Amino acid sequence: MTITSRKARIDKLAENGDAGVSLVASAWRRLRRSPVFLVGAAIIVAFVLIALLSPLLAPHDPSATLLLDQVSKAQNKIPDPQPGYPLGGDDQGRDFLSRLLIGSQQTLMVGVLATLFGLAGGLVLGTLAGALSGWVDTVVMRIVDVMLSIPSILLAVSIAALFVHPNQYTVIVAVAIVQIPVFARLLRGSMLAQRASDHVLAARALGVKPGAIVFRHMLPNSLSPVIVQATIVLATSIIDAAALSFLGLGNPDDSVPEWGSMLGRSQGLLDSHPELSFWPACCIIVVALGFTLCGESLRDALDPKNRR
Amino acid sequence: MALLEVRDLTVQFRRRGEEPFTAVDGVSFDVDPGQTIGLVGESGCGKSVTSLAIMGLLPRKGNQVTGSVRFEDTELLSLSQSQMRDRRGRDLGMVFQDPLSSLNPVVSIGLQVTEVLERHRGMARKAAMVEATELLDKVGIPDPGRRLSEYPHQLSGGMRQRALIAMALACRPRLLIADEPTTALDVTIQAQILALLKELVTDTGTALIMITHDLGVVAGLCDEVNVLYGGRVVERAARHELFAEPRHPYTHGLLASIPRLDAPRGEKLVPIKGSVADNIPWDGACAFAPRCPNALDTCTQVTPEQESLANRLLRCHNPVEVTA
Numbered sequence: 001m002t003i004t005s006r007k008a009r010i011d012k013l014a015e016n017g018d019a020g021v022s023l024v025a026s027a028w029r030r031l032r033r034s035p036v037f038l039v040g041a042a043i044i045v046a047f048v049l050i051a052l053l054s055p056l057l058a059p060h061d062p063s064a065t066l067l068l069d070q071v072s073k074a075q076n077k078i079p080d081p082q083p084g085y086p087l088g089g090d091d092q093g094r095d096f097l098s099r100l101l102i103g104s105q106q107t108l109m110v111g112v113l114a115t116l117f118g119l120a121g122g123l124v125l126g127t128l129a130g131a132l133s134g135w136v137d138t139v140v141m142r143i144v145d146v147m148l149s150i151p152s153i154l155l156a157v158s159i160a161a162l163f164v165h166p167n168q169y170t171v172i173v174a175v176a177i178v179q180i181p182v183f184a185r186l187l188r189g190s191m192l193a194q195r196a197s198d199h200v201l202a203a204r205a206l207g208v209k210p211g212a213i214v215f216r217h218m219l220p221n222s223l224s225p226v227i228v229q230a231t232i233v234l235a236t237s238i239i240d241a242a243a244l245s246f247l248g249l250g251n252p253d254d255s256v257p258e259w260g261s262m263l264g265r266s267q268g269l270l271d272s273h274p275e276l277s278f279w280p281a282c283c284i285i286v287v288a289l290g291f292t293l294c295g296e297s298l299r300d301a302l303d304p305k306n307r308r
Numbered sequence: 309m310a311l312l313e314v315r316d317l318t319v320q321f322r323r324r325g326e327e328p329f330t331a332v333d334g335v336s337f338d339v340d341p342g343q344t345i346g347l348v349g350e351s352g353c354g355k356s357v358t359s360l361a362i363m364g365l366l367p368r369k370g371n372q373v374t375g376s377v378r379f380e381d382t383e384l385l386s387l388s389q390s391q392m393r394d395r396r397g398r399d400l401g402m403v404f405q406d407p408l409s410s411l412n413p414v415v416s417i418g419l420q421v422t423e424v425l426e427r428h429r430g431m432a433r434k435a436a437m438v439e440a441t442e443l444l445d446k447v448g449i450p451d452p453g454r455r456l457s458e459y460p461h462q463l464s465g466g467m468r469q470r471a472l473i474a475m476a477l478a479c480r481p482r483l484l485i486a487d488e489p490t491t492a493l494d495v496t497i498q499a500q501i502l503a504l505l506k507e508l509v510t511d512t513g514t515a516l517i518m519i520t521h522d523l524g525v526v527a528g529l530c531d532e533v534n535v536l537y538g539g540r541v542v543e544r545a546a547r548h549e550l551f552a553e554p555r556h557p558y559t560h561g562l563l564a565s566i567p568r569l570d571a572p573r574g575e576k577l578v579p580i581k582g583s584v585a586d587n588i589p590w591d592g593a594c595a596f597a598p599r600c601p602n603a604l605d606t607c608t609q610v611t612p613e614q615e616s617l618a619n620r621l622l623r624c625h626n627p628v629e630v631t632a
């Protein structure tokens with residue numbers, strides 16, 4: 001995707017910002033009947049439940065090297081599936097199923113926190129730019145445009161590489177920073193649309209003060225495209241976070257399982273034991289798909305042009 | 309002394325790389341306390357820009373406002389942003405054309421009404437809510453207590469406009485500007501809203517500037533009428549004089565183009581020919597000349613000046629003769 005098309009897409013999303021309460025209500029009515037949304041929501045709910053219940057569901061301690069005696073580095077041998085270990089073990093002799101289940105915690109946490117921080121940063125910058133205009137707007141938007149012009153995973157890798165001691169929190173920071181410009185540009189766009197709107201003019205005609213204009217009349221009406229975007233960004237955050245771990249820029253402590261780093265570890269065994277890569281990859285893809293499906297159907301539902 | 313004195317108000321829009329565009333060109337008029345003044349003219353003649361300039365609501369950049377707008381003893385055009393903000397809603401109120409889009413869709417009606425009361429009258433939320441209920445009741449919204457907690461989309465068009473009028477009048481401004489307040493409403497509701505405005509204005513002694521392209525509205529409401537064309541006042545007269553004896557060919561055309569019940573059957577309506585797009589600049593000509601049935605050669609050579617006649621102001625080289 002070229003830079004311009006990415007910006008254009010963000011700006012187009014911002015145009016859909018004029019959503020009111022009625023729109024939210026009718027959007028919800030349509031969402032409940034949308035199979036795409038239901039599938040996405042089911043996936044998300046399932047994974048959230050797994051993450052919450054994984055300490056109970058996991059048959060073994062994910063960091064205990066229980067099957068170490070069956071591992072042989074020289075012969076590329078790892079524990080096969082066996083009674084009590086339905087998916088076998090990994091290259092350290094740890095129960096693979098338990099690692100997969102517990103791994104959902106890290107992946108979801110990192111994805112959600114990164115998105116929340118990115119959203120928060122984007123809200124602050126977007127509100128500043130949209131509310132103050134003038135040079136603040138120019139400066140903020142220049143920075144945002146520069147960040148947007150760098151491919152996101154490259155930017156995330158560069159930021160993550162800045163930290164001397166990488167861990168899951170540096171991953172969160174890196175992924176969050178990458179998401180900030182998207183949210184900022186989106187919010188600024190819909191704030192600008194709000195600023196030119198009739199109800200803001202009407203509020204100004206009543207002498208309402210600038211602070212109230214921004215926080216009561218502009219911001220709440222600008223949020224819906226940002227919220228939709230946040231749902232979609234959750235998917236990218238999860239993938240980006242996994243990618244950083246895969247590249248070894250995540251938590252070096254291997255005892256806490258994480259799908260991205262599991263994928264990274266099993267790289268060398270791809271020929272002999274593809275299932276070791278398959279399961280974590282599959283989980284990442286399915287979770288990301290769940291968020292994407294929800295986000296896309298949310299966007300369609302909130303699009304005033306689709307309103308019936 | 310007049311409540312509002314507008315003198316030579318001129319608004320120019322300037323865009324980089326474009327010719328400056330004069331939307332309002334030397335408009336002058338007075339509004340006395342309790343008086344209702346009409347600003348009439350077709351789309352694009354500068355009615356809204358005039359009212360926004362008076363209210364200080366034009367965008368900060370890209371335009372130049374000159375002339376003078378005196379409200380009581382204050383020159384509004386020289387007030388700072390924040391001084392003007394204190395005046396708006398308290399001394400000067402405004403009602404806009406589209407009631408749905410003029411209300412904030414995500415804030416309840418109650419909060420939107422109390423916002424003004426808290427802002428200008430320093431009322432606490434609770435007291436303001438009580439006052440808001442009374443205000444909604446006064447503008448004829450049934451069951452005001454319940455309406456306060458509802459959102460704009462739950463109200464009908466007429467009720468939304470009533471709510472907006474309640475908000476504009478909440479702090480008893482001495483001047484209310486209504487910019488086509490009934491255009492977005494259906495005919496029966498229009499009549500109700502106009503009746504309401506008239507009643508409120510008479511009750512409270514508020515001066516009203518009524519902006520409209522509908523001469524029917526003018527006939528029922530305004531004491532004095534200014535007809536605008538191309539950003540200038542082309543004719544001004546008291547309501548009766550204007551309707552009985554329109555002298556400017558444009559006013560004459562406007563009146564001839566509205567259906568009348570007392571007209572003989574089969575009489576044709578005469579629309580004004582052409583459209584605003586045919587306007588020529590006022591410099592060295594009359595902007596209406598290309599569309600004017602009375603046009604003379606001078607009309608495209610000399611700018612008509614504003615003349616004071618016995619009972620009106622007129623800007624025309626060849627006015628319509630008085631018939632009677």
Ligand SMILES: Nc1ncnc2c1ncn2[C@@H]1O[C@H](COP(=O)(O)OP(=O)(O)OP(=O)(O)O)[C@@H](O)[C@H]1O
Binds near residue numbers: 321329349357
């Ligand atoms: N912000 C602006 N920038 C540039 N030109 C403008 C701006 N606002 C208004 N104009 C121009 O000024 C002229 C007068 O506009 P105005 O809105 O006052 O018309 P109006 O008489 O209120 O018409 P209507 O009956 O359609 O509301 C129009 O030609 C319009 O294009």
Ligand SMILES: [Mg+2]
Binds near residue numbers: 355356357487
């Ligand atoms: Mg207008």
